[in-house]
Amino acid sequence: MLKFFPVLVAFLLFLSISSCSTTNIIAALKPEPDNANPLVYENSVSFINLPISVKLKDVENQTNNALNGLIYEDNNIEDDDIEMKIWKLAPITIENDKQSNGEKIKTVLPLKALVKYRIGTKTLGVELYNTKEFNLDGVVTLISDVALTNWKLSTKTELKSLDWNESPTMVVFGKNVPVTYLINPAVKLFKSKIEKKIDAAIEKSMDFKPNVLEALEKICTPFQMSEAYESWMRIVPIEIYSTNAILKNDTFLMEMGMKCAMTTLIGKQPESKFDASKIILKPVTKIPNQITANIAAVSTFAEASKIMTKNFKGQEFGSGNKKVKVQKVDVWHKNDKMVIALDVLGSVNGTIYLMGFPQYNEQTKEVYFDKLDYALDTKNKLMRTANWLAQGMVLRKIQESCRYSIVSNLEEGKQNMMTYLKNYSPMPGVFVNGKMEDIQFQKIQLTDKAIIAFIKVSGTMNVSVDGLK
Secondary structure, three states: EEEHHHHHHHHHHHHHHHHHHOEEEEOOOOOOOOOOOOOOEEEEEEEHHHHHHHHHHHHHHHHHHOOOOEEEEOOOOOOOOOOEEEOOOOOOOOEEEEHHHHOOOEEEEEEEEEEEEEEEEOOOOOEEEEEEEEEEEEEEEEEEEEEOOOOOOEEEEEEEEEOOOOOOEEEEEOOOEEEEHHHHHHHHHHHHHHHHHHHHHHHHHEEEEEHOOOOOOHHHEEEEOOOOOEEEEEEEEEEEEEEOOOOEOEEEEEEEEEEEEEEEEEEEOOOOOOOHHHEEEEOOOOOOOOEEEEEOOOOOOHHHHHHHHHHHOEEEEEEEEEEEEEEEEEEEEEOOEEEEEEEEOOOEEEEEEEEEEEEEOOOOOOEEEEEEEOOOHHHHHHHHHOOHOOHHHHHHHHHHHHOOEEEHHHHHHHHEEEHOOOOOOEEEEEEEEEEEEEEEEEEEEEEOEEEEEEEEEEEEEEEEOOOOO
């Protein structure tokens, strides 16, 4: 017993010295992060305005591609007593018809026609016919009303005039004999044929559906918002709207709009959910000029920790000789809350763990933490080592520095979207331009990797077609 006494005294002396020390050590248990799955975030429905503009020159090029050489042939004289062949002699020109106040298009078609016209009867089984053959060479001028029907630019064409390059002739005994006085009244024989042929060629060449769907498929292919944060934006069309096409100067204007779901995903590149077979074009009278898009500003926990550490630089918390300085800040996610780990030196050494709900200040564009409190285990340790640090006043002062601005994240998200609004070309001949205006904060959600601030962006978008393929 006597031998044990000096050891006991030494032990008590050690305890006494320790209790009189101004520095205590916290050995709290660390709240381990958990998985914040799922990592898919469904945004609210967005509306993208897609005004389509197509130049008349492109319509002209497509019509010329559709009509070459022999553009019409009817070899059956039995049905209507007419045989006819029509050739295009030179490129067709299409322009705005100024005389109709720009509401119609004028098509000029240089042509050559060979017309066989049969006159006579069939009586008692005896055919009494006289067949005449006409050679025509001239320029046809046609005026067309324009409409957009079922994805197609359709026209209703009327032959306005026919100017002969040479006097129309008729073959008589193997020789071409001028018959202008006969053929001018007979123009009605092929008038409707030419009108229908022009309408059919324009409708065939101006079927917008393949081009619009191909452009939409490119736009709806998931694109990377941020390589560093592995964030992706996926657009899934819900409905497509369109007004009637109008002609303005040398361009067709067609207001289109897309109601869509925008999804932000974190991780590897997601699959496209574009399904052309489910897209239906719905006619409307008016489409809003503005677009609304929901995007995500991603801030990793590492980035947030770095910014918050700077906020604490040079600050002391406490009063009198009981003070601590925060050396480092780490944040992560647990149970839908943010864990904030503060490495402190001073009257208390160790790590303090705080937990709270992330909130957003619209005025300052800052993320802050509501109902911030010490993690349970940390609080118990504080009660035994430094009760003063657990007091509400100290906690409130610490909470003031537990915030960080996401202005740079918002700007980065905006700039990423602008990439697709600056002459972006999803396919040859199609160009997307636009601008972004107001940014409105929507909500904050947590993943196991980052804090995601969802924002709504308004602006305008224009899709132009230049050199339609």
